[in-house]
Amino acid sequence: MKLYTxxxxxxxxxxRIALNLKxxxxxxxxxxxxxxxxxxxxxxxxxxxxxGLVPALEDDGQVFTQSLAIIxxxxxxxxxxxxxxxxxxxxxxxxxxxxxxxxxxxPINNLRVLQYLKRELxxxxxxxxxxxxxxxxxxxxxxxxxxxGDARTGRFCHGDAPGLADxxxxxxxxxxxxxxxxxxxxxxxxxxxxxxxxxxxFRLAAPGVQPDAE
Amino acid sequence: MKLYTxxxxxxxxxxRIALNLKxxxxxxxxxxxxxxxxxxxxxxxxxxxxxGLVPALEDDGQVFTQSLAIIxxxxxxxxxxxxxxxxxxxxxxxxxxxxxxxxxxxPINNLRVLQYLKRELxxxxxxxxxxxxxxxxxxxxxxxxxxxGDARTGRFCHGDAPGLADxxxxxxxxxxxxxxxxxxxxxxxxxxxxxxxxxxxFRLAAPGVQPDAE
Numbered sequence: 001m002k003l004y005t006x007x008x009x010x011x012x013x014x015x016r017i018a019l020n021l022k023x024x025x026x027x028x029x030x031x032x033x034x035x036x037x038x039x040x041x042x043x044x045x046x047x048x049x050x051x052g053l054v055p056a057l058e059d060d061g062q063v064f065t066q067s068l069a070i071i072x073x074x075x076x077x078x079x080x081x082x083x084x085x086x087x088x089x090x091x092x093x094x095x096x097x098x099x100x101x102x103x104x105x106x107p108i109n110n111l112r113v114l115q116y117l118k119r120e121l122x123x124x125x126x127x128x129x130x131x132x133x134x135x136x137x138x139x140x141x142x143x144x145x146x147x148x149g150d151a152r153t154g155r156f157c158h159g160d161a162p163g164l165a166d167x168x169x170x171x172x173x174x175x176x177x178x179x180x181x182x183x184x185x186x187x188x189x190x191x192x193x194x195x196x197x198x199x200x201x202f203r204l205a206a207p208g209v210q211p212d213a214e
Numbered sequence: 215m216k217l218y219t220x221x222x223x224x225x226x227x228x229x230r231i232a233l234n235l236k237x238x239x240x241x242x243x244x245x246x247x248x249x250x251x252x253x254x255x256x257x258x259x260x261x262x263x264x265x266g267l268v269p270a271l272e273d274d275g276q277v278f279t280q281s282l283a284i285i286x287x288x289x290x291x292x293x294x295x296x297x298x299x300x301x302x303x304x305x306x307x308x309x310x311x312x313x314x315x316x317x318x319x320x321p322i323n324n325l326r327v328l329q330y331l332k333r334e335l336x337x338x339x340x341x342x343x344x345x346x347x348x349x350x351x352x353x354x355x356x357x358x359x360x361x362x363g364d365a366r367t368g369r370f371c372h373g374d375a376p377g378l379a380d381x382x383x384x385x386x387x388x389x390x391x392x393x394x395x396x397x398x399x400x401x402x403x404x405x406x407x408x409x410x411x412x413x414x415x416f417r418l419a420a421p422g423v424q425p426d427a428e
Contacts, residue, residue, distance in 0.1 A: 065314075082245040145265075
């Protein structure tokens with residue numbers, strides 16, 4: 001398998017965690033989102049992934065895009081350990097937690113959106129950082145409420161084994177911290193992130209230890 | 215089943231299509247996103263869905279949130295007709311198409327984001343509309359490339375029966391048109407939307423024919 005990745009991409013980070021949880025080996029193909037005006041915008045990469053976003057996963061001659069779709073694909077093609085619960089309601093909950101991050105927080109704070117704010121709308125760095133923290137804090141507060149108010153939350157987002165939601169939560173909290181978002185009111189989120197960060201699967205997926213890290 | 219919905223919400227529109235495709239009946243609980251300062255922000259609704267977003271689906275005493283998670287739940291609990299293909303690679307493709315809309319386009323153009331642009335960043339209506347069209351056109355161009363370049367595209371996004379990706383595409387194109395986005399360079403997208411709009415499942419889910427429509 002080949003993973004087209006950027007060390008700092010939160011979506012690529014999710015897939016790296018999932019690959020590690022499954023115990024799969026992969027070849028790193030770095031795609032730098034800033035250098036050369038963005039390597040993800042070059043024709044070579046666009047031919048592979050027309051959306052021009054990372055990550056993309058090449059497996060068995062096919063290219064897969066969108067981090068959550070990739071993780072579900074990995075979960076279906078490599079069953080152990082499962083990253084989604086066995087029951088439909090549990091799966092819906094874990095997917096909703098994952099999407100509360102992957103739909104409601106991350107895209108609004110994506111690099112290209114921050115660039116648009118600066119270049120097209122001329123917002124200041126302070127306004128841009130406040131934007132980042134706003135969506136992070138609002139979105140993670142919703143995730144905290146979903147986790148804290150549900151008996152199915154365990155050591156991890158759903159029970160006592162890490163899964164799809166944890167693959168999304170850890171990169172989002174990593175970014176939240178990087179931008180100085182306030183997380184004090186989110187004890188459940190922080191407990192779960194602590195539990196995840198004790199595992200090699202999460203530690204070895206972190207931006208700082210990637211081969212393309214700067 | 216009860217669907218907490220707002221006629222104009224593109225995410226609720228997706229779920230309405232899926233419910234129709236499955237031939238399921240549901241009770242409408244309207245949640246007005248503008249009236250009363252936003253009924254989705256009231257304690258009653260937040261107790262149900264801490265993220266304060268529509269839609270939410272109540273089924274069998276449980277509440278489900280996030281439109282894609284809800285649709286997958288419906289697909290798992292009501293198998294016919296399937297909204298995802300039978301093969302893992304096909305499912306990954308359909309999920310990626312759905313997420314290219316639900317993650318990469320819709321959240322950036324969501325009402326609360328547009329409100330933040332106006333209220334916090336003081337952008338003009340022209341800038342706000344240009345923002346809307348920018349993410350719509352960029353995102354739908356990626357979807358067009360994913361569809362046009364793949365032999366698995368048929369009358370619908372994946373083959374000749376409507377599924378999860380179509381549930382996302384039609385509401386997004388509906389919104390794109392509402393905001394005057396340019397769709398001329400997206401013939402595959404437009405063909406598929408035309409095919410969808412010939413079906414009652416799609417027509418009866420449209421904003422204009424909802425009981426809470428204005």
